[in-house]
Amino acid sequence: MTSQTLIQTIANAAAVSGMYALIAVGLTLAFGVMQMANLAHGHFFMAGAYTVYALYALNKWPFWLAVAAAVGIGAVIGLAVERGIFRPLRGDVVAGFIATAGLMFVFEVFMGEVWGWGYMRPVPSPYMRAVKFMGASVAFQRVIVIPFAIACIGGLMIFMRWFRLGRALRAVAQDPEAASIQGININRMTALAMAIAGALAGIAGGLMSTIYAVTPALGGHIILPALIVVVVGGMGSIGGVTLASIIMGFVNTFVTTLVDGVTAFMVSVAVMALVLAIRPQGLMGHVVT
């Protein structure tokens, strides 16, 4: 590998890490608060991507306004799913798992029926240019995901640590019963967690609608790497997700460049298995007692 290829690969990996982090952070937040894996999180992402397609690509809204709308749509979907699925099934992990698996199909069919099954929906790049750095060249559209990922993760961490509502969310994540005794409204907190998770999926989908192929199957493609990142990082750990995103982004990109994509996926799964064997709770997760 020449130095130029190495720098290009590092740049590619950094961009992918940012993308993974932005997708996975909402998933881990929802899991942390509700102790349920939302398999439809990738489909929230897809909803964000379709929002940008509809508003920006078709109706010529400004790109950033369309992304803002995707954030709102994601939050509303998160709230609706919390009210319709997670709240009635609270405490029943298997039922939640099955319900969100079913929700994936509902989303996929809904999007297919509304926007068509055939081609990908092309979302024109608002910034059809690359950022050049030390001979490496990365799409501007990918680069801007990195500051967004940092801002979202940093903002979420500050919110969870320094804000009353955030601390309440953490309390619910640690011990819902004790939090309830302290007067924290559990329903409001789970609704808040899902709204934030939905909004994060919306912003990720909106920003990356120009990078990925926007099709009804998009959610299914997204959820698998996101789940791997969340499992490796530790379910419910925002810091863990950040670390895992960087590890998996680099592993995936380097192996794809040096060998191929299929091997890269195998290595990613092997890394996950290794982490689970050594630390079943993930890199920064906590053992549930």
Add this chain to the structure above:
Amino acid sequence: MKKRALPKSVVFILLVAALAMSLALAGGCKKKAPTPEAATTTPEAISGLPAGLTQDEVVILSHLPDQQIGVEYPIGETIHLGFLCALSGPDAGWGLPGLCGNNIWIDAVNKTGGLLVGGKRYPLEIHAFDDEAIASKALQGARELVLEHDVKFISAIGGDAAKATAPFLTEHKVVYASLVPTDCDPNRPYVVAGGDITPQCNMFNVLIAKMVLPSEEEMGRKLTYALTTQDCIMSRQVGAWEIGAAKAMGFKIVYEEFFGVETTDFAPIITAVMATKPDVISLCEAWPEYQTMMWEQLYLQGYEGVVVQNYADWETNLTKIPAEYAAAQFGIDSFPLMDDPWWGETSWQKSFTNVWNARYGPGAPEDVKRRMTGIDWDHVIWLIPWCIGAQIAGKDTPGEWPSNDAILAALRAQPSFPTVLGPGHMSGKDMFGIDNMIEEPVPMCMFNLEATDKRIVAHLNFEPWYENIKDVVIKEVEKRGQMYYQR
């Protein structure tokens, strides 16, 4: 009672008289349906174009040797056809548009009363099944099409799907028209291909690339060639023929890798290809969705060489890259557009365009919200010869629909028959072990900045060119285990 009986008798007599008169009138007005033996095209028998049939539709039926538009014949049973392709997913761009082409041609046939075969007109009906480019789904689709709809002919994309469906379709003697002759095999007597001119166009890509590159002498080194595409049977096979042609044309192969069909991030793939510094990058059989994302990465990572591929979808690509970049990299592919001025104002292609626009174009009744692509004609290109074969074979079996064996034999017996791309004939024994491939002129295209789309730059004859290079090519295909006798 008598007073009431009289009007009743009068009404009865009047009714009988009216019935007799209408029968006589009807007999006099209606042309007598000729028996198969008596079928003629004498001017007396022609009563003008059937209702609803346009002049352009007459033109697109002009390949048929014996359609006798305007002459009435007895109507036979409906002949069912299948469309077994990816209608969704990353390969949909090679399937979905083809359904439009098949639909407009089939509807034109039906407006004439049906396909005239052996003295009967057979209405055609097409049934579509979305196989999503997944082999197991293709087999499920083949079963549904054959067992539920009794289809006799299937338009398909091929590759993994061809392999999965071949045993079942061979058993039922159903013709499977693949887009790639690499699917042809002596063990698959009903798999036909070649209307689509793959892999010939991939091999000609090498020739056109060489045409636009500086010579080895000017470069002071061998010209280099890289190939990458998704890992599927079609890509492996077509890629082998293309690499063979590149070797035969003196290129040094610096990269030949296939990525997984689940790939969503093409940045590292393009980085790996570019690291080998190729003069030519071939996207080979990259699915429509993938080639768009690969073009985007080529542009963003600053590739400056020639880019060739089997099929480019410029309407989508230009949402990701500037037209100037596509032109600078030449954007070489095949599958021309039927509205390319190269074909001329009065041509089959122009009429096809007119019919397509009237039905699927902007503001048309079934507006598909896209430009006509090079795939819109790519499936009907084999349906038409199959119907030609049926008409020829039907002469030996009056009043009956001929078997697929008879249809294919009739086509093979023709020294030449018309195709969408020009005169064709059955060939393929040399390359694929069976004469189930149509050989016809191969149109080669480049991206044209003024048109902001592809335009034909050459119309090439494959067989004499291939004859000169085949020893080298076959050696390379054998090295990769892709000759029909190695599979």
